Amino acid sequence: MLTKAPNVGTADQGPTPTDRNSAERGPAERGPADRGPADQTYFVIDFDSTFTKVEALDVLGEISLIGRPDRDDVLNQIKVITDRGMSGEISLAESLRLRLGLLNAHRDHLPALIETLMGKISDSFQRNKTFLTENADRIYIVSSGFKEFIVPIVTALGIKEEHVFANTFEFDEAGNITGCDCDNPLSTDKGKVKLIRDLNLDGDVYVIGDGYTDYEIREAGLANKFYAFTENVVRPKVIEKADSISPSLDDFLFENKLSRSQSYPKSRINVLLLENVHPVAVQLFEQEGFNVEIRKGALDEDELIQAIQGVHILGIRSKTQVTRRVIDSANKLMTIGAFCIGTNQIDLEACTEKGIAVFNAPYSNTRSVVELAIGEIIMLIRNIVPKSNLMHQGVWDKSAKNSFEVRGKKLGLIGYGNIGTQLSVVAEALGMEVYFYDVVDKLALGNARKCKSLDELLAVSDIISLHTDGRKDNKNLISYREFGMMKNGVIFLNLSRGHIVDIPALVDAIERGKVAGAGIDVFPYEPKTNQEEFMSDLRNLPNVILTPHIGGSTEEAQENIGNFVPGKLLEYINNGSTYGSVNFPELQLPLLKGSHRLLHIHANVPGILAQINNIFGKYHINIQGQYLKTTEQIGYVITDIAKDYSDEVVQELKNIDNTIKFRMLY
Ligand SMILES: NC(=O)c1ccc[n+]([C@@H]2O[C@H](COP(=O)([O-])OP(=O)(O)OC[C@H]3O[C@@H](n4cnc5c(N)ncnc54)[C@H](O)[C@@H]3O)[C@@H](O)[C@H]2O)c1
Numbered sequence: 291m292l293t294k295a296p297n298v299g300t301a302d303q304g305p306t307p308t309d310r311n312s313a314e315r316g317p318a319e320r321g322p323a324d325r326g327p328a329d330q331t332y333f334v335i336d337f338d339s340t341f342t343k344v345e346a347l348d349v350l351g352e353i354s355l356i357g358r359p360d361r362d363d364v365l366n367q368i369k370v371i372t373d374r375g376m377s378g379e380i381s382l383a384e385s386l387r388l389r390l391g392l393l394n395a396h397r398d399h400l401p402a403l404i405e406t407l408m409g410k411i412s413d414s415f416q417r418n419k420t421f422l423t424e425n426a427d428r429i430y431i432v433s434s435g436f437k438e439f440i441v442p443i444v445t446a447l448g449i450k451e452e453h454v455f456a457n458t459f460e461f462d463e464a465g466n467i468t469g470c471d472c473d474n475p476l477s478t479d480k481g482k483v484k485l486i487r488d489l490n491l492d493g494d495v496y497v498i499g500d501g502y503t504d505y506e507i508r509e510a511g512l513a514n515k516f517y518a519f520t521e522n523v524v525r526p527k528v529i530e531k532a533d534s535i536s537p538s539l540d541d542f543l544f545e546n547k548l549s550r551s552q553s554y555p556k557s558r559i560n561v562l563l564l565e566n567v568h569p570v571a572v573q574l575f576e577q578e579g580f581n582v583e584i585r586k587g588a589l590d591e592d593e594l595i596q597a598i599q600g601v602h603i604l605g606i607r608s609k610t611q612v613t614r615r616v617i618d619s620a621n622k623l624m625t626i627g628a629f630c631i632g633t634n635q636i637d638l639e640a641c642t643e644k645g646i647a648v649f650n651a652p653y654s655n656t657r658s659v660v661e662l663a664i665g666e667i668i669m670l671i672r673n674i675v676p677k678s679n680l681m682h683q684g685v686w687d688k689s690a691k692n693s694f695e696v697r698g699k700k701l702g703l704i705g706y707g708n709i710g711t712q713l714s715v716v717a718e719a720l721g722m723e724v725y726f727y728d729v730v731d732k733l734a735l736g737n738a739r740k741c742k743s744l745d746e747l748l749a750v751s752d753i754i755s756l757h758t759d760g761r762k763d764n765k766n767l768i769s770y771r772e773f774g775m776m777k778n779g780v781i782f783l784n785l786s787r788g789h790i791v792d793i794p795a796l797v798d799a800i801e802r803g804k805v806a807g808a809g810i811d812v813f814p815y816e817p818k819t820n821q822e823e824f825m826s827d828l829r830n831l832p833n834v835i836l837t838p839h840i841g842g843s844t845e846e847a848q849e850n851i852g853n854f855v856p857g858k859l860l861e862y863i864n865n866g867s868t869y870g871s872v873n874f875p876e877l878q879l880p881l882l883k884g885s886h887r888l889l890h891i892h893a894n895v896p897g898i899l900a901q902i903n904n905i906f907g908k909y910h911i912n913i914q915g916q917y918l919k920t921t922e923q924i925g926y927v928i929t930d931i932a933k934d935y936s937d938e939v940v941q942e943l944k945n946i947d948n949t950i951k952f953r954m955l956y
Pocket residue numbers: 631632633652655656659704705706707708709710727728729730757758759760764767785786787811812839840841842843
C-alpha cells in the first residue's frame with residue numbers, strides 16, 4: 291500500500307541511523323533535543339580556511355599580482371609563508387609582514403577580493419546560517435586577517451560586525467596597502483590570546499579554527515576546548531594539539547548537541563569500498579562529505595567483520611561474501627551496494643531482518659558480458675585458441691578442419707534475463723538461430739524460440755550459454771546428466787556464476803570430446819586478489835578459454851556502475867528512497883523540504899501503521915506526507931512532519947514492538 295500527501299520538497303540531510311537494540315545513544319535520538327546552546331557559551335571562530343575555504347591573502351595575491359611575470363612564484367612564496375605561520379613554524383607577525391610585503395596590493399583590489407571570498411564561504415558555514423544568525427550574540431570572529439574583507443563576508447551570514455576582531459590595513463596616499471595597524475594585538479604574536487583575555491568572556495569558550503594561533507587560546511587556558519577545523523585544510527601540527535577534530539561545522543554542532551542543518555553530519559558517515567570499485571564512486575562519496583576507505587581485494591569473513599565496524603555504507607563486488615555473521619556484527623551498517631549484478635554473495639535475508647537495504651547495478655555491465663560471449667563463441671567454434679597457442683610455439687597449422695561459421699548455428703540460452711535477451715538479439719543479427727529456456731515465462735525477442743524444458747534446449751543446441759542468476763537452487767544445474775544430453779562437439783559457455791556448473795562433469799565432457807570448446811569466466815572458488823594463484827582442473831584443457839571473472843570488467847561498465855550504485859545509496863541515505871533495492875519495499879520518495887522525515891522499518895505484522903499514527907495523534911503532530919510499503923518480511927513507513935516535536939515522540943516510535951530500525955532526516 292502506498293499513501294501519499296502533497297507538499298513535500300527538497301533538503302540536504304544526512305542519515306540518523308539508530309538500531310533500536312543498540313545500547314549506544316544514536317544520533318536519531320538527539321534530533322529534536324538539539325537546540326540552542328546554554329547561556330554564557332561563546333564560540334570563537336577563525337576566518338581564513340575556517341569560515342572560508344581559502345586564505346584571503348592568497349586570493350588577494352592572485353588578484354593583485356595579475357600581469358606580473360613572477361606571479362606564480364610569488365603566490366607560491368605567499369602560500370608557503372601562510373602555512374608556516376599557521377602551523378606555528380614562524381611567528382604570526384613575521385608571517386603577516388612577509389606576506390604583505392610580497393602582495394603589492396591596492397585598495398582597488400578589495401572589491402574583487404570580497405566578491406571572490408563570498409563564493410568561497412565554507413559549505414558547512416553556508417548550510418548553518420540559521421545557527422550563526424540565531425546565536426550571533428555568542429559568536430566572535432577572531433582572525434589575524436583583515437576587517438576590510440572579513441566584515442562583509444561574515445555579516446552576510448548573520449555575524450555581528452562588533453563581534454569581528456581582526457587587523458586593519460594601512461594604505462599610503464595612493465591607496466597601496468603598505469602594512470597593518472601595529473597597535474592591534476592581532477598583528478602581534480599570541481595576539482588572539484591577548485584579545486580573548488581582554489574580551490573577558492564570562493562563560494564557556496569553544497574555539498574553532500584551523501591554525502596554531504587558534505590553539506594558543508586554549509593553551510593559555512582561555513577556552514574550554516579547541517576544535518581543529520579540517521573541512522578545508524588539515525594541519526597535522528594543529529590536529530595533534532586539538533581537543534577534538536571538526537571536519538565540518540555540522541560535526542561541531544552535532545558533537546555539542548546544537549541545532550544544525552544536517553540531522554547527522556556527513557563527515558561522520560563511513561563508507562567501505564572493497565574489490566577495486568571504480569574511482570568515480572569514491573569521488574561521489576567524497577564529494578558528499580563522507581569518509582571513504584577503499585581496499586583493492588575482497589576480504590574473508592573474519593577480516594570483513596573487523597573492517598565493517600563503524601561502517602554505514604558497504605560497497606562490494608561479486609567476491610565478498612556478506613554472511614549472516616558479518617551482518618550480525620555490523621554495528622552501524624545501513625546499506626550495502628553490490629557494484630555488480632549478482633547479489634547471491636550477500637545474505638539478503640539477514641540484511642532484511644536487520645533493516646539493511648541492499649542495492650545493485652542490474653544493467654550497467656550487461657552489454658560487456660554479451661560482447662565477451664559473442665567473441666568467445668566465434669573464437670571457440672573456429673578453434674582459434676589451440677591454433678593461436680601453436681603459432682606462439684612457431685607451428686603454422688593452416689587448415690579448415692573443426693572450424694565453423696556461427697551463421698545458422700543453434701544458440702541455446704539458459705536464463706533469458708537482462709543478459710540472455712541482449713545476447714539473443716545480437717546473436718540473431720549474426721545469423722544464429724536462438725533457443726532459450728527460462729524458469730519464468732519470458733517473451734521471446736525477435737525470432738528466438740522458447741523451449742519448454744531445459745532438456746529440450748540441451749538437445750537442440752550447437753552452442754549453449756548459461757545466463758541464469760546465482761540463486762542457491764541453481765548449484766550444479768549443469769552436471770553429468772546435462773552434459774550427457776548435449777550434442778557431441780557442443781560449444782559451452784558459462785559467464786554467469788561458478789557454482790551453476792559441476793566442474794568435474796565439465797572437465798569430463800571436455801576430455802571426452804562431448805564439449806568441443808568452452809568459455810568459462812566464473813568459478814566455484816575464485817581468488818580473492820590478483821596475487822592468489824588460480825587453481826582449477828580446467829587449466830590446460832584444449833580449446834578452453836578461461837577468463838578471470840571479467841565478463842563485466844570493461845572501463846565503460848565499471849564507470850557506469852561506479853556512477854549508478856552510489857546514486858542509489860545516496861538517495862537512500864539522504865532521502866530514504868529505496869527504489870531499485872533488491873530486498874526492501876521499493877519507494878521513490880519526493881525530496882524533503884522544510885519538514886522532518888521519520889523513517890520506520892519494522893517486521894511486517896498487522897497494526898504498525900496504526901500505532902505510528904496514534905503516536906502522532908497523541909502529540910498533535912501534523913503529518914505532511916506519509917508513505918508505506920511492505921514486503922512479506924518488512925514494512926517501511928516514511929512520515930514527513932513539521933519540525934516541532936519532542937524527544938518523547940521519537941522514543942515512542944522506537945519503542946513500538948517489532949521495530950527494526952528508525953532514523954530521521956532533516
Ligand atoms: N561474468 C560476469 O562478469 C557477469 C557480469 C554480469 C552478470 N553476471 C551474471 O550473469 C547472470 C545473468 O545476469 P542477468 O543480469 O541476465 O540476470 P537476470 O536476473 O536478469 O536473469 C537471470 C534469468 O535467469 C532465469 N533463471 C534463473 N534460474 C534459472 C534456471 N534454473 N533455469 C532457467 N532460467 C533460470 C531467471 O528467471 C532470469 O530470467 C547472473 O548470474 C549474473 O550474476 C556475470
